[in-house]
Amino acid sequence: MASYHYALTTKARTLLQVQEIQCQYESDIVVDKVSFHVNDGDICSLLGPSGCGKTTILRAIAGFQALTHGNITLRDHCLSQPNLLIAPEQRNIGMVFQDYALFPHLSVKDNICFGLRKQPSAQQNSIAKRLLDLVQLGNVAHRYPHELSGGQQQRVALARALAPSPDLLLLDEPFSNLDAELRKRLSLEVRDILKELHISAILVTHDQQEAFAFSDQVGLLHGGQLQQWDIPFNLYHEPSNRTVADFIGEGCFLPGVIGTETNTITTELGTLMGNRPYPWLPGSPVDVLLRPDDIVLSDFGGISATVEKKVFSGSATLYTLSLPTGSRVEALLPSHRNYAIKETVQITTEADHLIAFSREA
Structure with missing residues (x-):
């Protein structure tokens, strides 16, 4: 089939490069020769059914999963290859988990400041205030996670991940525990926040409507292989193979x-x-x-x-x-x-x- 893809014409600097990575658990290969890149300021998604390897790729980028082949670089610095695994805390990559992973004994403000402990108190307070205003939670700074709604907890998790000014933000199905209407609204709010801060992000999701609304680029995974990495328009109108055509839309x-x-x-x-x-x-x-x-x-x-x-x-x-x-x-x-x-x-x-x-x- 001839290619008639529509492409973004603006040239951007590559932030993250994932090249031919392979991951396996014992003898089972779960991610096989996957390659893609993320540009500065781009918001991307890894989309696919359960068991397709999307969360494993996210864990590999974060530093929780070793590679058996290929490499991952961030701003031209190698983070992972078969004989190298830079620790997660040394990658300047933020992560928002599905279950929020907030510290129940810390207030909202203290949760946000957790990754800023080495900075002066005045700077911590300034960053926390700016992020609380950004995620519209300035009035609950002294509450605890159990006193918040699911949507508020997710905003706190986002603010905490953004506090250290990461080069890249990873989101592992962060909206899946929310009801449908809140999930849709919050995902668009998070997109607006990331665009305002010019922070690149990768979302893992099995919901293609969420991926399309949230992302500049979407990668469809099936059976541990990347089927197509493209803008949402092309995934729908110009699927590269039958697998993409069957899954999308x-x-x-x-x-x-x-x-x-x-x-x-x-x-x-x-x-x-x-x-x-x-x-x-x-x-x-x-x-x-x-x-x-x-x-x-x-x-x-x-x-x-x-x-x-x-x-x-x-x-x-x-x-x-x-x-x-x-x-x-x-x-x-x-x-x-x-x-x-x-x-x-x-x-x-x-x-x-x-x-x-x-x-x-």
């Missing part, structure tokens, strides 16, 4: 064949015009990825499809539609168009990014 693969013109694909929904020439010969069998927003209602003509399933989400409804041959597509339609199960609708396609994979793949 929603959609279905529709069988087709390459047309006489190599930028066309003939399918049950008609001949679809792609935005690129495809690398296969005319007549080659392919599978076309159609996202729910690629399928639209047709007022004139179109193909008949039967409603099999529907999921109402407020402003829109996601329909699973069965075509005459039994193939399925999904369509995201305005919720005021309310169709019943087994009702027939007329559909067509409007796909700006027509992604295809070889059937043999």
Whole structure:
């Protein structure tokens, strides 16, 4: 499949370089030859299902996990390689954990100042006050963690990690213990804070909506390997392989064949015009990825499809539609168009990014 990725045009200085790293537990390789880089000021995510290796990579960057291959550098200083492991406290990397890990016997202010103990009291107080104002907790500085809500505790954990002015902040599923609405709001607030301070960060998450909203760059992991490291737009519209296409977003693969013109694909929904020439010969069998927003209602003509399933989400409804041959597509339609199960609708396609994979793949 040809590459039609959209890239960020601004040139930034590389902060973190992860090169061909491999991690294993006893004889099991859990991270295999993973490479990516993080620029100064970028907020990134490692995304994937449980057991894919994303937390192991985060631990390796933090210094809690040794490498069996490759290396990790921060500002051109090597932190890890097979015969080298700089201690976590010497890396100037902050970390926010899933369970917050606040000290229950310390006040909010003292938790934030914990990593500043070698600095003068006046400087500690100044940093704590600035961070408390930044995370909007100035009025609870003398409370203890058990007196705070989950969202407030997470803000304290963030402020404590930011207090020593780390070069890089690592966040290990920090919002997973919060309810959905608070999780969404707090993740955006944390992003704004990091952007204001110009601090680079890497978030580990299994929630792709969270990763997309939070991050400038997202890396999708599967089976310990990095499938694609890219901006969210490209992960959705230009997946590099079937694994990415299956995991990111929603959609279905529709069988087709390459047309006489190599930028066309003939399918049950008609001949679809792609935005690129495809690398296969005319007549080659392919599978076309159609996202729910690629399928639209047709007022004139179109193909008949039967409603099999529907999921109402407020402003829109996601329909699973069965075509005459039994193939399925999904369509995201305005919720005021309310169709019943087994009702027939007329559909067509409007796909700006027509992604295809070889059937043999």
